[in-house]
Each structure stands twice: as structure tokens, then as C-alpha cells.
Amino acid sequence: MSDDASGDPLEDARQTFVRSWGALGTSWGVSRTMAMIHALLLVSDVPLSTDEVMAELGASRGNANTNLRELVGWGLVRRVIVEGERREYFEAEKDVWTIFCTIARERKRREIEPALALLESCLAGTKGLRSAKAKAFHKQLTELAQFVQTANSVLERISASEQSKVIPAILKWLK
Amino acid sequence: MSDDASGDPLEDARQTFVRSWGALGTSWGVSRTMAMIHALLLVSDVPLSTDEVMAELGASRGNANTNLRELVGWGLVRRVIVEGERREYFEAEKDVWTIFCTIARERKRREIEPALALLESCLAGTKGLRSAKAKAFHKQLTELAQFVQTANSVLERISASEQSKVIPAILKWLK
DNA sequence: CAGCGGTTTCGGAAAGTATCGAAAGTCATG
DNA sequence: CATGACTTTCGATACTTTCCGAAACCGCTG
Numbered sequence: 410m411s412d413d414a415s416g417d418p419l420e421d422a423r424q425t426f427v428r429s430w431g432a433l434g435t436s437w438g439v440s441r442t443m444a445m446i447h448a449l450l451l452v453s454d455v456p457l458s459t460d461e462v463m464a465e466l467g468a469s470r471g472n473a474n475t476n477l478r479e480l481v482g483w484g485l486v487r488r489v490i491v492e493g494e495r496r497e498y499f500e501a502e503k504d505v506w507t508i509f510c511t512i513a514r515e516r517k518r519r520e521i522e523p524a525l526a527l528l529e530s531c532l533a534g535t536k537g538l539r540s541a542k543a544k545a546f547h548k549q550l551t552e553l554a555q556f557v558q559t560a561n562s563v564l565e566r567i568s569a570s571e572q573s574k575v576i577p578a579i580l581k582w583l584k
Numbered sequence: 585m586s587d588d589a590s591g592d593p594l595e596d597a598r599q600t601f602v603r604s605w606g607a608l609g610t611s612w613g614v615s616r617t618m619a620m621i622h623a624l625l626l627v628s629d630v631p632l633s634t635d636e637v638m639a640e641l642g643a644s645r646g647n648a649n650t651n652l653r654e655l656v657g658w659g660l661v662r663r664v665i666v667e668g669e670r671r672e673y674f675e676a677e678k679d680v681w682t683i684f685c686t687i688a689r690e691r692k693r694r695e696i697e698p699a700l701a702l703l704e705s706c707l708a709g710t711k712g713l714r715s716a717k718a719k720a721f722h723k724q725l726t727e728l729a730q731f732v733q734t735a736n737s738v739l740e741r742i743s744a745s746e747q748s749k750v751i752p753a754i755l756k757w758l759k
Numbered sequence: 760c761a762g763c764g765g766t767t768t769c770g771g772a773a774a775g776t777a778t779c780g781a782a783a784g785t786c787a788t789g
Numbered sequence: 790c791a792t793g794a795c796t797t798t799c800g801a802t803a804c805t806t807t808c809c810g811a812a813a814c815c816g817c818t819g
Contacts, residue, residue: 419718422709426725429702436695438613440777451728454720459796469779474797495787495794503724505731520611527604534597543594545629549678550601553626556680559751562758576734583737610775615807634766644809649767670764670817 423452427466442468443476447485450501456489458496484511506576510568517568521561528554598627602641617643618651622660625676631664633671659686681751685743692743696736703729 427448434444445466450457457465463473477499480486485508489498502508532550535543567575602623609619620641625632632640638648652674655661660683664673677683707725710718742750 419710419713419715419721422706423721425709426702426706430699433695433699433702436613438611442777452721452724454717470796471780471798472778475778478797497796505727509731520608524605524608527601527608531597531601534600535594538594540594542629546594546598546627549627552680556684559754559758563754566758579734579738583734583741617807645766646768646810647808650808653767672765 426452440476442466442472443479446473446476447480447501450480450486450499451503453500456491456498456500458498460496462499483515504572506572513564513568517561517564521557521564525554525557525561528557601627615651617641617647618654621648621651622655622676625655625661625674626678628675631666631673631675633673635671637674658690679747681747688739688743692736692739696732696739700729700732700736703732 427445430448431441431445434447435441446462449462449465459470459473459477462468462477463470466473468476477486480501481488481499484502486499486501489500491498502511528550532547532554535547538544538547602620605623606616606620609622610616621637621643624637624640634645634648634652637643637652638645641648643651652661655676656663656674659677661674661676664675666673677686703725707722707729710722713719713722
């Protein structure tokens with residue numbers, strides 16, 4: 410069950426989507442399994458259990474468990490408890506805007522802020538130097554830092570906004 | 585030469601910057617060496633030869649060559665020929681805004697557009713289906729596709745704009 | 760057309776990650 | 790407090806990516 414070319418067009422499309430999304434994920438620095446689980450939950454209309462995820466993707470329990478937990482850690486997936494069931498179920502946040510904001514926030518925290526810290530520290534370490542080389546170095550890093558800082562603020566501002574306020578503005582600006 | 589803790593604060597800062605930037609690069613899906621070479625060229629006030637890059641980073645010729653070529657392919661680094669020298673030199677684009685636009689364009693081409701294509705194809709494959717499940721699937725993918733498409737357009741629009749037009753607008757909006 | 764400075768390619772080694780599968784842990788319940 | 794249902798952890802393994810070093814290549818010049 411749920412193999413390739415099942416004959417059911419919907420099932421086929423799901424499979425294709427989930428697998429290809431997993432493949433694409435790797436180029437964004439997300440592990441294949443994690444991307445696949447996320448895709449799977451995204452297009453599932455009901456919450457899935459660890460076992461269902463395992464079955465659907467052919468992944469091991471450990472792998473499924475780890476990646477589900479990580480997705481919960483990113484805030485992209487919620488644990489849901491089903492009345493009368495002991496087993497835990499998982500569902501993905503479905504709203505695309507919310508997903509975007511969550512990812513933006515997390516990447517900001519995990520990747521942009523460390524970069525900023527690095528830049529600041531390198532700048533601090535060369536603050537007093539007066540040689541031409543030092544000045545050039547300082548200037549380049551300053552520009553970089555300023556840009557990253559701006560990007561950071563933009564992401565922060567955007568992801569703190571209401572979708573209904575931002576999207577229309579963007580669409581208008583695009584035109 | 586050019587080891588850790590050389591005693592020269594500028595050299596130390598450069599080393600720190602280059603190495604740490606390399607480390608950070610991996611979490612953005614860029615290989616360590618490539619990120620390091622880019623960082624190195626970014627803060628170098630003169631173009632560097634393959635051999636200088638090798639020496640500075642302790643990388644092999646093959647590795648240096650491959651990554652330099654790749655950086656040229658991304659449009660982040662230019663080959664420069666020095667009058668009377670046979671050897672090729674490399675210099676990085678220094679302007680941060682230009683760098684941003686280049687990266688945005690490339691990632692768009694390499695990563696966003698394939699994702700869009702995937703989404704479109706999955707949508708096409710389920711167009712006629714009328715079951716509730718199919719509709720839900722279709723709706724979810726449509727929302728995702730729309731969002732990605734918008735993001736794509738935004739990147740395109742921004743990276744085609746003049747820095748002088750965009751940055752002030754952004755700064756004003758941020759306030 | 761041989762020698763030389765320089766670049767590119769390539770097979771194999773090494774490093775780094777993701778994944779598995781089994782064992783250990785947790786927790787409500789009878 | 791023992792049991793069974795489920796979750797988490799963890800060492801070993803498989804796979805992917807990166808990197809090295811040497812060999813092949815290229816084009817100029819004498």
C-alpha cells in the first residue's frame with residue numbers, strides 16, 4: 410500500500426509531492442526525512458501517529474521520532490492528543506503565512522543572529538587599528554553587518570505582522 | 585604564517601571571520617570551503633591567486649580550484665587578469681547589496697523555481713478530482729504555490745531594483 | 760615542438776550526517 | 790507495583806559530501 414504508481418491519482422500526487430519536497434529540502438539545509446514528514450503532515454487532513462508516519466515513509470521509529478520532535482521544536486508541528494487514545498498524534502500548522510513566519514523567526518534566531526554576533530566581535534577586535542588595511546577590513550565588515558542587521562529587522566517586523574496587513578501591501582507594491 | 589593567534593590583531597580578526605563564516609555557511613547549505621573562500625576574498629583588498637587562497641586556507645589545489653570556479657558560477661567572484669601576469673587572480677564583488685541580489689537570483693533559479701514546478705505538476709495531476717480529500721489536498725497545495733509564487737516575485741522585483749530606491753524605503757518602513 | 764606556468768579533472772580517502780534497530784525509559788492502569 | 794502501550798535514547802552502520810593529491814591537459818613561448 411501507498412507505493413509508487415498506485416493507480417490512484419490523488420495518492421500518486423501525494424507521494425510525488427512528499428518525496429520531491431523531501432529532495433528539495435536538502436538544498437535548503439533541511440534533512441530529507443524532516444522535509445518529507447513536514448510535507449506529509451501538511452497535506453494530511455487528519456493528524457498522524459508516529460507509526461503512520463513510519464509506514465507512509467518507510468522510515469524507522471527512531472528516525473521518525475527524532476524528526477517529529479525536531480519539527481515540534483521548530484514550531485511547525487503540534488502534538489495532538491486524541492480523546493481516549495494513548496498514542497500521540499501530530500498535525501502540521503496549515504496556514505502558509507504562519508509557517509513562513511515561524512521559519513523566518515527560527516532561522517533568524519539560529520543563523521542570522523550568530524552571524525551578527527560574529528561580525529560584531531570581529532569589529533570590536535579591530536576597533537582601534539588605524540592602518541589602511543585595517544580600515545578597509547573594518548569598512549567591509551561594517552557594511553556587511555549593517556546589511557545583515559537590516560535584514561534581521563525586516564524579518565522580525567514582517568513575521569510580527571498580520572498576514573492581512575502585509576500581503577495586500579506586497580501585492581500592491583508588486584504591481 | 586597566518587596561523588591562529590598570530591599576535592597581529594587584524595590578522596587574527598581576519599582569520600576568525602573567515603573560519604567562522606565558513607562554519608556558518610554550512611547551515612545555509614554552502615560548503616565550508618566555498619564560504620571561507622568567499623569570506624577571504626570579501627575582506628581582501630587585492631585580488632588573490634589560487635595559490636594564495638590555498639595557502640591562506642590550507643586547502644588543496646583541486647578544492648580551491650573547484651570552489652573558486654563555483655563562486656564565479658554564482659557570480660559572486662570575478663576572474664581578473666593582471667597585466668603581464670600569466671596567473672589568474674580572483675576578486676569578490678564587494679558591494680553587499682549586489683551580493684544579496686546575486687544570491688537571491690541564483691537561489692530563486694536553483695531552488696524556488698523547481699519547487700514551484702513541482703507544485704504546479706502535482707496540482708495539474710489532481711485537477712479533475714472531486715473527492716473531499718482531493719479538494720483539501722488541492723487547496724493546501726494551491727495556497728502553498730501562491731505563496732511561493734509571491735515570494736518569487738518579491739525577490740525578483742527587489743533584486744532588479746536599485747539599492748538606492750529600496751533600502752531607504754525599507755528603512756523608512758521599519759521605523 | 761619541447762618546456763613551462765598554470766588550470767582542470769578524477770579516483771580514492773576522510774569527514775560528516777542521516778538512519779536504523781534494539782534496548783531502555785516512561786507512564787497510566789488494573 | 791507489575792503490565793502493557795507507547796516514547797525516547799543510543800551505538801553501529803550506511804550514505805553523502807567534501808577534500809586531497811596526482812595526473813592530465815592547455816596554450817604560450819623560445
